[in-house]
Amino acid sequence: MKNINLIIILFLLLVSCKQEKKMVSQEMVKSSDYKIEFGQVSPKSVFRNDSLSIWGGSLVKGEDGLYHMFYSRWPKNIGWEWVNYSVIAHAVSESPFGPFKPKDVALPDRGQEFWDGSTTHNPTVHRFNGKYYLYYMGNTGDKKIVSVPGKPKINWVHRNNQRIGVAVADSPNGPWKRFDKPVLDISPNDDAYDALMTSNPSVCQMPDGKILMVYKAVGKKDPLPGGGPVVHMVAIADSPTGPFEKYPDPVFTFEGERFPAEDPYIWYQDGKFRAIVKRIKHEGNIREFSLVHYDSEDGIRWNKAKNFEISKRIVEWENGRKQQFLHLERPQVFIENGEPVALLCAADTLNAEGARDSFNVQIPLKITKQ
Numbered sequence: 037m038k039n040i041n042l043i044i045i046l047f048l049l050l051v052s053c054k055q056e057k058k059m060v061s062q063e064m065v066k067s068s069d070y071k072i073e074f075g076q077v078s079p080k081s082v083f084r085n086d087s088l089s090i091w092g093g094s095l096v097k098g099e100d101g102l103y104h105m106f107y108s109r110w111p112k113n114i115g116w117e118w119v120n121y122s123v124i125a126h127a128v129s130e131s132p133f134g135p136f137k138p139k140d141v142a143l144p145d146r147g148q149e150f151w152d153g154s155t156t157h158n159p160t161v162h163r164f165n166g167k168y169y170l171y172y173m174g175n176t177g178d179k180k181i182v183s184v185p186g187k188p189k190i191n192w193v194h195r196n197n198q199r200i201g202v203a204v205a206d207s208p209n210g211p212w213k214r215f216d217k218p219v220l221d222i223s224p225n226d227d228a229y230d231a232l233m234t235s236n237p238s239v240c241q242m243p244d245g246k247i248l249m250v251y252k253a254v255g256k257k258d259p260l261p262g263g264g265p266v267v268h269m270v271a272i273a274d275s276p277t278g279p280f281e282k283y284p285d286p287v288f289t290f291e292g293e294r295f296p297a298e299d300p301y302i303w304y305q306d307g308k309f310r311a312i313v314k315r316i317k318h319e320g321n322i323r324e325f326s327l328v329h330y331d332s333e334d335g336i337r338w339n340k341a342k343n344f345e346i347s348k349r350i351v352e353w354e355n356g357r358k359q360q361f362l363h364l365e366r367p368q369v370f371i372e373n374g375e376p377v378a379l380l381c382a383a384d385t386l387n388a389e390g391a392r393d394s395f396n397v398q399i400p401l402k403i404t405k406q
Contacts, residue, residue: 068306068405071343072329074379075400076354080135083127084395087112091122092366092382093396095132096161096168096208102128103370104208105136105380106159106170107396116188116392119195120179122157124172126208132370132378133398142212143203148176151218152201155194158236160301160368161208162276164247169276170203170212171219171237171249188392192261198235200251202277219278220251220271229286231256232263238302239276240309240335247273248309248335249280250287250300258294265294270336287338288313288330301367302335303376306405309335312346312367312379325349327367327381342406351383351399362386363394369401376401 083105084090093107105128110121124143127136143156152174159172177193199218205211220237223230230253237251249271258264268288271280288297288311299314309332317324326348329341349364366382379401384394 068308069342070306070310070329070331071404071406072312072346073402073404074347074351075402076356077351077397077399078133078354081133081398082395083107083134083136083398084393085109085112085138089116089118089392089394090382090396091118091394092158092368093127093380093398094160094368095370095378095380095398096163097132097372098208100207100209102130103132103136104128104161105396106142106161108157108159112391114181115183117181117183117191118155118157119175119198120155120177120181120191122155124156124159124170126210132372133400140210142170142210143172143174143214146214148179150216151176151197151199152214154179156201158299158366160238162239162241164241164276167276168205168208169239170205171239172201172203173198173235173237174201174218175199196233196254196261196263198233200234200237200249204277215277220249220280223282226256229253229255229265229267229269230282232260236299238300238311240303242272242304242335245274247276247280248302248304249273250302250311252298253286266298268297268300272335283336285337287336293318299366300330301369303369303371304335305371305374305376308333309338310341311338312369314365314367325363325365327364351397362392364397370398376403 088109089112091108093105108122126142127138129136147153154176157173175194175197183189200220202219203212203214232254235252239249253269267286270283273280290296302311311330315326315328327346330338331341332338350360352358361383368380369376370378379399383397384392387393
């Protein structure tokens with residue numbers, strides 16, 4: 037009898053220790069902070085084209101073992117006309133760091149009668165529950181060219197027709213099913229933060245299986261055609277294809293600034309939602325761009341992370357040379373085996389004529405968990 041009692045006591049102590057260890061482990065996960073740094077970049081990790089402007093890139097690994105990049109492109113000779121001539125194209129590689137080989141156009145122009153018929157842009161691709169989901173900005177309009185190389189302007193018809201869409205496929209090779217309506221449209225009330233346009237979606241799957249979206253929104257409070265302010269909002273859906281419930285409060289805000297951030301990438305890891313965001317800081321008439329880091333316990337309320345600053349548009353090449361780009365934005369994290377391994381960014385420099393020479397760069401990530 038004494039032996040049985042001793043066994044019971046030892047069993048209860050073992051269970052208690054396991055539960056305590058689990059609680060401590062969960063507490064450590066919840067309190068983990070990230071320090072995000074860049075590794076050195078290989079020359080093969082630049083994806084560019086002499087005749088095409090390339091902007092951004094989002095990466096998913098297929099069941100074929102290849103790495104599939106989806107990116108925006110448009111003819112370079114028409115100027116900075118992404119808003120009315122971009123299409124989302126597809127490239128493949130045997131490594132997340134390239135080199136990538138162009139394969140096809142995933143979401144081509146399909147006619148001005150469609151809400152996304154003239155432009156598809158700023159993709160972010162994900163695999164949820166065995167299917168592939170390609171989120172993007174789409175719009176339609178008159179396709180009128182208003183810029184010239186070196187002097188970018190914007191076609192406001194296309195800009196203000198921006199809406200968020202999603203295409204679905206069983207394989208990253210397609211075919212992609214597009215829908216007749218946006219997955220996230222503007223709000224009907226004129227005083228809404230997203231009364232004018234919705235754009236640049238970032239999504240991730242939450243621990244409960246729901247889909248979290250953070251998106252760019254422009255309202256009608258400021259004078260048209262530009263409108264504003266430009267903010268980011270949160271929406272959540274039970275399914276990757278919606279419908280999404282919008283939350284009322286902007287995120288990534290700074291007091292007194294009407295356009296403080298752009299291009300977030302969100303993901304969930306180690307008990308927190310994480311985000312890498314393009315920060316737009318205004319000093320007088322000068323805009324300073326950088327990449328910064330936010331985190332969140334619930335995906336709805338976001339705070340500056342402990343290690344907020346990531347990069348002031350600077351990368352270091354394998355030969356040790358450091359380079360600061362004109363822009364380094366559209367951050368897209370590629371996660372493999374549960375760990376962020378690469379950051380895909382849109383980058384550009386100015387050519388001899390003063391026009392932007394844009395391309396995608398794949399940057400190794402170094403994340404320290406504190």
